[in-house]
Amino acid sequence: MIHVESLTKKFGALTAVDSLTLDVAEGEVFGFLGPNGAGKTTTVRMLTCLIAPTDGRATIGGLTVGRDDHAIRARVGILTETPGMYDRLSAEKNLTIFAKLYGVKDVAGQVDKYLRMLGLWERRGDEAGSFSKGMRQKLAIARALLHEPKILFLDEPTSGLDPEAAKLVRDFIAELKSEGRTIFLCTHNLDEADRLCGRIGIFRTRLLTVDTPANLRRRLYGRKVVFHMKRLDPAWAEAARALPFVKEAQAVDSRLIVGLDEPEEQNPILVRRLVELGAEVQFVGELRHSLEDIYLNFIRQETGNGE
Amino acid sequence: MERILTIIDKEWAEVFKNRIVLFTVGFMPLMFTLMPLAILFFSRNSDMSGDVADLPPSFRAACGEMSAGACMQVFLVNQFLLLFMMMPLIIPVAIAAYSIVGEKTTRSLEPLLATPITTIELLTAKSLAAAIPAILATWICFAVFVIAAPIVGAAPPVVASLFNPMWSLAVFVAGPLMAIMAVNFAVIVSSRVTDPRTAEQTSAVIIVPLLGLVFGQLAGVIVLNAQLMLVVISLLVLADVGLIYLGARLFQREAILTKWK
Numbered sequence: 001m002i003h004v005e006s007l008t009k010k011f012g013a014l015t016a017v018d019s020l021t022l023d024v025a026e027g028e029v030f031g032f033l034g035p036n037g038a039g040k041t042t043t044v045r046m047l048t049c050l051i052a053p054t055d056g057r058a059t060i061g062g063l064t065v066g067r068d069d070h071a072i073r074a075r076v077g078i079l080t081e082t083p084g085m086y087d088r089l090s091a092e093k094n095l096t097i098f099a100k101l102y103g104v105k106d107v108a109g110q111v112d113k114y115l116r117m118l119g120l121w122e123r124r125g126d127e128a129g130s131f132s133k134g135m136r137q138k139l140a141i142a143r144a145l146l147h148e149p150k151i152l153f154l155d156e157p158t159s160g161l162d163p164e165a166a167k168l169v170r171d172f173i174a175e176l177k178s179e180g181r182t183i184f185l186c187t188h189n190l191d192e193a194d195r196l197c198g199r200i201g202i203f204r205t206r207l208l209t210v211d212t213p214a215n216l217r218r219r220l221y222g223r224k225v226v227f228h229m230k231r232l233d234p235a236w237a238e239a240a241r242a243l244p245f246v247k248e249a250q251a252v253d254s255r256l257i258v259g260l261d262e263p264e265e266q267n268p269i270l271v272r273r274l275v276e277l278g279a280e281v282q283f284v285g286e287l288r289h290s291l292e293d294i295y296l297n298f299i300r301q302e303t304g305n306g307e
Numbered sequence: 308m309e310r311i312l313t314i315i316d317k318e319w320a321e322v323f324k325n326r327i328v329l330f331t332v333g334f335m336p337l338m339f340t341l342m343p344l345a346i347l348f349f350s351r352n353s354d355m356s357g358d359v360a361d362l363p364p365s366f367r368a369a370c371g372e373m374s375a376g377a378c379m380q381v382f383l384v385n386q387f388l389l390l391f392m393m394m395p396l397i398i399p400v401a402i403a404a405y406s407i408v409g410e411k412t413t414r415s416l417e418p419l420l421a422t423p424i425t426t427i428e429l430l431t432a433k434s435l436a437a438a439i440p441a442i443l444a445t446w447i448c449f450a451v452f453v454i455a456a457p458i459v460g461a462a463p464p465v466v467a468s469l470f471n472p473m474w475s476l477a478v479f480v481a482g483p484l485m486a487i488m489a490v491n492f493a494v495i496v497s498s499r500v501t502d503p504r505t506a507e508q509t510s511a512v513i514i515v516p517l518l519g520l521v522f523g524q525l526a527g528v529i530v531l532n533a534q535l536m537l538v539v540i541s542l543l544v545l546a547d548v549g550l551i552y553l554g555a556r557l558f559q560r561e562a563i564l565t566k567w568k
């Protein structure tokens with residue numbers, strides 16, 4: 001649905017986006033993860049035909065950026081970084097204006113539908129300026145959906161929201177995903193990317209890597225298993241290390257953390273050995289690295305190489 | 308066309324909730340209509356042969372056979388109608404400044420530019436939204452003035468002078484051209500500043516050429532007549548073409564999002 005090839009944007013001497021290449025499949029939620037100033041907004045602006053790339057090419061739903069701009073704008077939905085509402089106009093009026101600009105056939109019907117869906121129906125007559133940040137964001141999401149776009153660009157949809165509002169917005173994005181829309185989600189919230197996205201691209205001016213959240217974890221750290229014991233004898237870590245398939249073993253408090261290639265086959269053997277040595281095993285589980293570790297690792301590597 | 312109407316409707320719904328804009332659009336026409344009427348009223352019977360001597364000789368010559376009092380009234384009305392022509396300059400500037408700088412500060416331009424509206428449509432809509440109220444106000448006030456002038460005691464030659472080609476050209480041709488010029492000037496200024504008041508005040512320099520005419524006539528350097536008005540109109544057409552070109556060049560998606568301050 002989204003195909004990007006060597007896309008580059010320069011602002012004078014500054015390269016904001018450097019030769020970005022990626023593909024997003026139909027129905028996929030793609031997480032575009034990067035720190036502030038990484039060039040996420042710039043990328044979204046290029047892909048929604050708001051600014052022109054300096055170099056490279058991109059197609060959106062088969063339409064070419066730079067040639068079919070008008071058609072692309074009509075077909076995609078965008079949640080801009082700042083909601084940019086007309087504060088003196090009512091929520092309903094705000095949506096009506098955009099429904100008309102997008103050429104929606106049943107203007108009133110679509111406006112009603114999304115006001116209700118996002119829980120703004122009761123306040124539809126109130127000025128948008130009187131809304132809380134969370135409600136403005138919901139209104140902005142409604143605005144992006146009025147013309148039922150198959151492809152959605154969401155630029156940091158939960159940044160600046162309180163946890164409750166952020167959760168509502170996230171749940172709504174999950175719902176959009178289940179409707180089969182293709183979503184390009186910019187975020188610097190790792191948890192959000194982890195929960196919503198099928199694949200994540202870690203990006204800072206250049207695309208550092210793309211993979212599923214699970215693969216990102218595995219690639220960077222291998223697989224690890226944690227054994228929770230009632231009491232831990234440091235000698236057991238020694239014993240575990242002595243097994244040929246154990247890559248590493250570490251004692252941390254009352255837990256033993258073991259690096260394995262195939263825990264499915266190797267865990268039972270390890271458990272048996274530990275029990276033989278007198279260990280009382282309470283739980284066995286796979287250690288999940290937080291995405292944050294992975295992300296920081298990539299960003300750090302990048303900074304290390306670049307500077 | 309549908310999209311242009313949508314934007315005009317939105318502009319009016321929004322901008323007329325702004326007190327400063329409302330004041331400009333409401334109060335100015337009132338003032339520029341009532342003041343000359345009041346002057347006509349108070350000067351209706353006075354013998355002004357003495358004062359007429361103070362009129363610029365060129366203007367006195369233009370009065371021809373008129374009585375001294377009537378000549379004086381025509382002169383006053385001429386001055387006031389020139390001030391009257393400030394309306395098609397000031398009103399669009401106020402509306403455009405608030406509409407464009409306002410959208411800049413609330414960052415509502417980006418979602419708007421993400422819709423399938425062309426920048427020409429958007430600029431046209433914003434220009435019309437600013438120019439139409441100004442043109443209507445000018446015409447309505449002129450109509451009120453023409454109807455009320457005899458009632459408050461203007462001499463028949465004075466009333467007749469309101470119907471001469473010069474004023475028809477001024478109100479019906481120069482007025483709309485001035486409104487268009489003011490809008491595009493305000494668009495250009497608005498792209499450079501971040502505060503609507505600054506935009507409005509800076510754009511207001513557009514009245515300087517008009518003030519030049521007012522003082523030129525007071526000083527007797529020029530006499531406004533149909534020929535001069537045609538020259539003015541030609542200059543306005545040139546200014547409009549130039550300013551529309553510059554305004555349209557600035558009003559591009561990329562420029563708005565990346566170069567405007």
Ligand SMILES: Nc1ncnc2c1ncn2[C@@H]1O[C@H](COP(=O)(O)OP(=O)(O)O)[C@@H](O)[C@H]1O
Nearest residue numbers: 011016035036037038039040041042043564565
């Ligand atoms: N209009 C512009 N002119 C110059 N530099 C810009 C402009 N817009 C963005 N940049 C720069 O490009 C880089 C990427 O910005 P942006 O795309 O907003 O990042 P993000 O959305 O990831 O925070 C930043 O260094 C920013 O300062």
Ligand SMILES: [Mg+2]
Nearest residue numbers: 040041042081
């Ligand atoms: Mg951004």
